[in-house]
Amino acid sequence: MLQPATLTFLRQLKRNNNRPWFEAHKDKYLEAKADFEAFVEQVITAYGQTDTSLAGLEVKDCVFRIYKDVRFSKDKTPYKSNFAAGFNKGGKRVHLPGYYLHIEPGGNHFCGGGIWMPAAPELKKIRQEIDYNLDEFLGIIREKQFRKLFGELNTESALSRPPQGYSADNPAVDFLKLRSFIVGSSFSDAEVASPKLLKLILQRFTAMKPLIDFLNRAMD
Template sequence: MLQRSTLKFLKDLRLHNNKPWFDDNRAQYQQAKEDFESLVQQIIDGLAKIDPALGSLQVKDCVFRIYKDVRFSKDKTPYKANMGASFSKGGKKSPYAGYYFHLEPGGNSFAGGGIWMPEAPVLKKMRQEIDYNFPEFESIIGQKEFIRLFGKVNGDSLKTVPQGYHEDNPAIAYIKLKSLIVSHHVPDEAAIQPTIVRDILRTFATMQPFINFLNSALHE
């Protein structure tokens, strides 16, 4: 489980998002970082039982840096007021769909997954997979537990139909998506309970057929 102090650090960072404050509180940051990384390792260990291919992941391959790239952003605050980790074949920079845990106090934490803004060749393959095997895809995202946890598949959508498809295609709503993502809200109090790893893994297990379907498009 996570320590309450980790959530407190992120809350304080949101209020004091500047380098002098961060430098003065670097010890608290280090404790929060280690706490989150411990949780990530526990998630990797649990995922290995669900998907053995993910058991070889290293924490450093999953956790995102807290430092922001502000070169092209209007928001020049230097740090993220959240911690995140991606679990996919090949690590966080791989082209594969995967699982994600996002810790952000204030009711913004979630366990989710899918694929976010893939490169055009990858997205093309996934669109084809959904088009060719739509009944299978529909049955996966139509499962009662899937709907209970995630609602529906989300992502920014194209305003026009991609080349090669037609508006009357039964899968067109998903074919037009530029990302295919699902998420389940995690309340602040739930994040600091002893059951948090178990709860995240159960969420990921429900998501697994969806992830496997997306990745099947990338298999040779």
């Protein structure tokens, strides 16, 4: 579980997202950061037994910085109001299919998995894998527990027409139009502050694993 003080810090940061406040409360930030990193270590240790490709990860390979890059953003607040970590076999800086954890009070906690907007060569490989192995892919995303936890694949970035090389009557066309292959599941503030949090995350990561494995195989 995460300590209540960690969630309190994030709530206060959201209301006071400026450098003077952050510097005045740097000690609280460091305590919250250490708490989140300790939890990420628990996730790596526990889930690395299920997905052995993650077993060698270090916390620094997974945790994202709280400092924002505001150079190209209209929102100039300097800090993220969340703690987040990515888990894949190459670490957060390598764009491979994997898992994601996002802690942000106020109804914004979630974990997810898959790959977001892969580059054109990798996207082509994933589409080909789905086209060749549609029954396997459908078995993964229509599995009862998977559907209960995640619902449908995210379709926000989908093409309006079939991609080049595929016809509109292809049985897999709805999935071939996707440009990202991701799912997510939210948590309440109460769940994040409860001793059950690690168990809930491991449950969701385990349910996502067949999809992650399928995507990684496609990109290998």
